Amino acid sequence: ATKTDPALAPKAQIKFNTLKMSVKDVISLFETQGYKFIDTVKYSEFQSKLQHKSKKFGLDTDLTDLLVFPSGTDLILHELYLNGSIILQDKASCFPAFILNPEPGSTVIDACAAPGNKTSHLASIMNNKGKIFAYDLDNNRLDTLIKQTNLAGCNCIEARCSSFLDIDPNSAESAKIDYILLDPSCSGSGIVSRSNDLVDSLISTYIQDRKFDYQIEVQTQIKPNSATRIKNLSNFQTRMLLHAMKFPNVKKITYSTCSVYHQENENVVENVLSSQTDFKLANQKLVLQEWPKRGEQFKSSDNLTPTETSPSVAKSVLNNLNKDEQCSLVRSSTEEMYTNGFFVACFFNKNHFNKTEYIDNPRRKIT
Numbered sequence: 075a076t077k078t079d080p081a082l083a084p085k086a087q088i089k090f091n092t093l094k095m096s097v098k099d100v101i102s103l104f105e106t107q108g109y110k111f112i113d114t115v116k117y118s119e120f121q122s123k124l125q126h127k128s129k130k131f132g133l134d135t136d137l138t139d140l141l142v143f144p145s146g147t148d149l150i151l152h153e154l155y156l157n158g159s160i161i162l163q164d165k166a167s168c169f170p171a172f173i174l175n176p177e178p179g180s181t182v183i184d185a186c187a188a189p190g191n192k193t194s195h196l197a198s199i200m201n202n203k204g205k206i207f208a209y210d211l212d213n214n215r216l217d218t219l220i221k222q223t224n225l226a227g228c229n230c231i232e233a234r235c236s237s238f239l240d241i242d243p244n245s246a247e248s249a250k251i252d253y254i255l256l257d258p259s260c261s262g263s264g265i266v267s268r269s270n271d272l273v274d275s276l277i278s279t280y281i282q283d284r285k286f287d288y289q290i291e292v293q294t295q296i297k298p299n300s301a302t303r304i305k306n307l308s309n310f311q312t313r314m315l316l317h318a319m320k321f322p323n324v325k326k327i328t329y330s331t332c333s334v335y336h337q338e339n340e341n342v343v344e345n346v347l348s349s350q351t352d353f354k355l356a357n358q359k360l361v362l363q364e365w366p367k368r369g370e371q372f373k374s375s376d377n378l379t380p381t382e383t384s385p386s387v388a389k390s391v392l393n394n395l396n397k398d399e400q401c402s403l404v405r406s407s408t409e410e411m412y413t414n415g416f417f418v419a420c421f422f423n424k425n426h427f428n429k430t431e432y433i434d435n436p437r438r439k440i441t
């Protein structure tokens with residue numbers, strides 16, 4: 075089977091927006107429209123329970139606010155999507171907000187927020203209580219974030235067009251930040267879920283704002299990846315993550331990419347662990363413990379163009395994470411988990427937690 079095989083295509087996944095409708099009401103509405111609810115569905119049961127384009131759906135077993143539909147289900151014109159009650163989102167990209175899990179009333183930065191899928195997820199987890207500062211460099215994408223999050227009924231978000239790197243971590247406002255979700259620009263090499271069905275309906279359907287969201291998402295994927303591009307991205311991602319770690323009272327940070335490359339994932343984690351001492355990886359038991367696909371060792375196949383020598387690649391070979399650290403990381407893939415390729419790392423500020431909650435390994439400094 076290839077990635078385009080419908081059986082392997084990521085399942086259509088919708089996150090229900092608890093700010094607008096209860097789970098029960100969303101399920102009932104789909105049932106009145108001829109869909110059959112089959113209770114919970116584990117990723118390993120997708121093939122047997124959710125046949126391509128059948129009208130069955132179920133609750134995801136890993137995430138509490140996700141419904142799973144068979145691949146080929148087209149919900150882009152569904153009334154609940156158009157009115158912001160549900161959000162179409164790949165399961166793996168729901169992981170960062172779910173793992174960060176900011177409590178209601180807290181103050182959160184979504185550092186690279188547009189078009190806002192994770193921002194609305196955070197607002198829903200926080201039940202609109204507290205504050206989310208949503209930063210993005212790109213004004214057009216930020217406009218989409220504002221429209222999307224308003225439609226979803228979020229009222230605790232302040233959108234700001236600025237580089238996250240320009241935010242002074244030592245300001246009075248920065249001292250109030252409890253959580254940071256960092257989902258920076260990446261190679262997009264893991265993305266396959268703009269399935270042909272979804273893209274076809276995008277082309278054939280004219281719904282101005284919603285169509286625009288998908289155009290933005292699709293556009294981000296068409297740049298070719300070279301070893302140099304991946305190296306530049308890896309350096310940028312490391313810088314962004316180290317900047318997040320400068321906010322003095324941040325308790326927890328999630329770092330995520332939709333990249334399959336080690337250089338943008340484990341290698342970034344390794345670099346930040348070796349460059350500062352306050353933040354440690356969260357223990358596996360606190361990061362989707364039952365999820366079987368975890369961080370990986372660097373493999374020679376991760377090297378994009380073997381002829382090109384890349385210092386960051388060489389470093390990652392020398393400084394691989396140990397087993398505990400790899401196990402605390404979350405990966406996902408189309409072939410095994412029926413999602414986009416995705417990666418999440420969760421860091422705890424060791425000054426706020428006890429030792430059983432993070433992995434306390436002495437690390438060698440990268441010079």
Ligand code: SAM
Nearest residue numbers: 186187189190191192210211212237238257259
């Ligand atoms: N988190 C978003 C979501 O779930 O909808 C997707 C974020 S996308 C992967 C990365 C975003 O980072 C882009 O919108 C890009 O404009 C933004 N970005 C890139 N560099 C940035 C920076 N220095 N500061 C803030 N945002 C940045």
